[in-house]
Amino acid sequence: ADIISTPDHTVVEKEGYLLKAKIADGGKKLRKNWSTSWIVLTSRKMEFYKESKQPALANLKPGYKPECVDLCGAHIEWTPEKSSRKNVFQITTMSGNEFLLQSDIDFLILDWFHAIKNAIDRLPKE
Numbered sequence: 048a049d050i051i052s053t054p055d056h057t058v059v060e061k062e063g064y065l066l067k068a069k070i071a072d073g074g075k076k077l078r079k080n081w082s083t084s085w086i087v088l089t090s091r092k093m094e095f096y097k098e099s100k101q102p103a104l105a106n107l108k109p110g111y112k113p114e115c116v117d118l119c120g121a122h123i124e125w126t127p128e129k130s131s132r133k134n135v136f137q138i139t140t141m142s143g144n145e146f147l148l149q150s151d152i153d154f155l156i157l158d159w160f161h162a163i164k165n166a167i168d169r170l171p172k173e
């Protein structure tokens with residue numbers, strides 16, 4: 048496969064659609080609201096883009112910024128108790144943001160879990 052490079056020259060390790068729910072912001076609980084997100088994983092961060100029939104166009108609107116998650120010092124764990132859906136894991140950032148990610152497709156969510164876990168394990172813890 049081609050190596051895809053972002054404008055800041057970080058290599059995209061994985062990208063694709065998952066269901067996402069942000070459940071805490073800076074330690075403050077949020078109401079759970081699942082939505083489909085286009086997710087881009089690089090060595091030290093994840094970006095969540097809004098879903099759209101034309102994702103490239105919607106996300107290139109002037110001023111649009113994807114939600115960016117710093118994986119440095121983050122935790123990842125399976126959290127079956129946090130949802131009635133299957134295949135849910137949680138990412139918790141150093142800043143106290145919590146995201147649930149989900150897919151009904153077993154191999155797909157496993158691939159994502161291991162890709163994110165590997166990225167976290169390669170990074171310094173703080």
Ligand code: I3P
Binds near residue numbers: 078079081130131132
């Ligand atoms: C929530 C919504 C979520 C559900 C959540 C509900 O209701 O139905 O889909 O999470 O369950 O509270 P509302 O839209 O009224 O906020 P799951 O789909 O992950 O089960 P929860 O409160 O048990 O997290």
